[in-house]
Amino acid sequence: MNATWLNRASNARLLLFFSGWGMDASAVRHLDPGHRDVLVLYDYREPDAIPHADAIAAYRIIDLVAWSLGCAAANRAAGRHRWCLATALAIAGTLTPEDDQTGIPAHWIDATTANLHKGGWEKFLARMRAPDESRPAMAYTPSPCRDINARAAELETLRHLPPPEAAIFTAAFIATRDRIIRPDAQRRCWAHYGVPTHDIAAPHNPFSRWRTWEELVRETTPSAVAPNKQRIARCFARSGDTYPAAAVQQSAMADTLLDALRTACPVGRYRQVLELGCGTGTLTHRLLNRHRLQTLHLNDITAQCERTAQQARRIAPACDIRSCPGDMEYIPLPGGNDLVISNAVLHWAADPPALLQRLGATLRPGGILATATYGPRNYREIARLTGLTLCYWTLDDWRKALAVRYEILDAAESIRTFHFPRGLDVLRHMRRTGVNALGDAAWTAGRTARLCRDYDRAYNTANGVPLTYHPLIIIARKHPAPHDKTRTGT
Template sequence: MVKPDKQKIKHCFTTALPSYTKQAVIQQEIQQRLINYWQYYNLPDQMECILEIGCGTGGLTQLLQQTICAKQWYLNDLCDTRTYIAPLLEQQNYIFSCEDAEHSLWLKQLSFLDIIVSASVIQWFHEPERFIQHCAKALKQEGYLVLSTFSPNNLSEIVQLTGVGLDYVSIEQWQKWLEQDFEILLLKEQMIPCYFSSPIDVLRHLQQTGVNGIGNYHWTKGRLSQFQQDYRTLFKIENQGVSLTYSPIFIIAKKKG
């Protein structure tokens, strides 16, 4: 497993921005499930300040705008996605910050946020425990943390064949970190399989959603050929091509009063 290279991640996601919205079907499914949990747990729909970390092209931002009313929006992304965000929030009071969220001054200086939300982002962080600690300080008493990330089972097909993957945090570790400052309302892992016509389409999907920023696997003609052969042998699904499995973890936690 590898430690994320933030500059490579930024480059890969910036390159993937034009194709991201069309290709990131699983990420969109995760965003919708996060909103569904938001509504199920009856989280506030009226608030003063919300911070979204890793807003990207605005998939979750758009769902949030349809779900809540916030007087002040703070949005962050490692890539400059303002041209995607501006049309979504043109009637809202918002501030966009293009920076590494782990070193964001917002998380270190703010102490009045109602909710911090993020989907499919924090698996890229180097120090997720410290991030949770910063969130606890930035939130109001009884403020909410609403997150999705991924478990060690994520993209298991790719890890098995290449040995390349992130050092994902287990659900048990998330529980230990969260319970220090939060009441945990939801902490749940799910499996979301998706299917592609061929192993090459799997790799293309990862590239077009920026996920190929995970590591520095060196592809040769021989490796690519063997990868395709092994992938079909191990992960072929009758009448559905080949599989690729995402394993999101959903988190909703309330800051202790």
């Protein structure tokens, strides 16, 4: 296998692209990498020889995209390596390269191989575009080592790859104008492996429809649902007794957030602080144990807010602790804060830009906004099976939204996967942490049983069934007013 880095800038996130048969990086060279490193793998004559294997494994988050027969090579490689995949997307491809029903018929492959020396390669490139397209399928320049014999050997290797037992892909794009791998064959392949599909009106090479990798990856995100605040409040209120023990991930996020805050603002002094979504005090108690505060305003959408305030007063009797119950997007919020902080809260906002504007108004010039929230790969297993997900922002979304009024001191993300014995235990975990508030439809016994059954079928592994968390950590300083040279928190 060969490899080409299209972007290598020590980003935390890697876009790992498996190109199609006979190809290199040319088809996707035009895509803007954004805040991702991009590595293209191709030439599958030795499908188990992964270039830069150690470098790939070092990335905290990997978005895998595979095209055409590269899907089979990608599935084989990802199944043998413990890569931290945030998403895995198949485009115009199959896991069974040679198959009359789910891949390319054997006689088609035979004809392609036999005619490679007789203009067959040029004919193949022509079929990669739609019949009504006059422009070339791609600006493709063969690599010096990719001669006809090399391509023939690669195709021979791919056609004999054994069908995998399971698919690693989270979604597949069916190119409805594909003249290389029939759309109906693609559908049968992904249906067999239980991978959700999306139709795109495009030929076998569809990459001209996207300008950035972010656009391509986002097209697979399930439709977001607007948060139902009353339902959210009820679910969190019911989980008050079980949340502290069950919220292992949220506790880890609180520690990571405070560590990041200390690193970004090593001599931070915060006289007045506003905490949003304090809940049972997961972040509150840690904050008071690390910092001496004069005033702490605690907000939560549930009545737990006052109980947490009472507990906090016992931890820090010298601190003036006040409760501000209600919806953070609508209630009056205290101003003049040196720090606005939240843990596992802001992703519940119905209007994140408007909320950020409100929070900015409560901060002093030079004040700090610190939040631990979730990104779009959060609970991806639930999203895939139910189609329900929140409108999670990416780290790039946060950077862009904060860029005008803030200096970003830290912005980081990671993927963390927990395993449970079965799907029912996943749902119990969600209920105990109060996050079972997606959608308005009632969760009847039958609906719950179907989801548990589908979860077990789709995700069962030797370690149980997974549940993915996608935490984001953002620390930002509000720009000082032009006449104010004082910077709080530094």
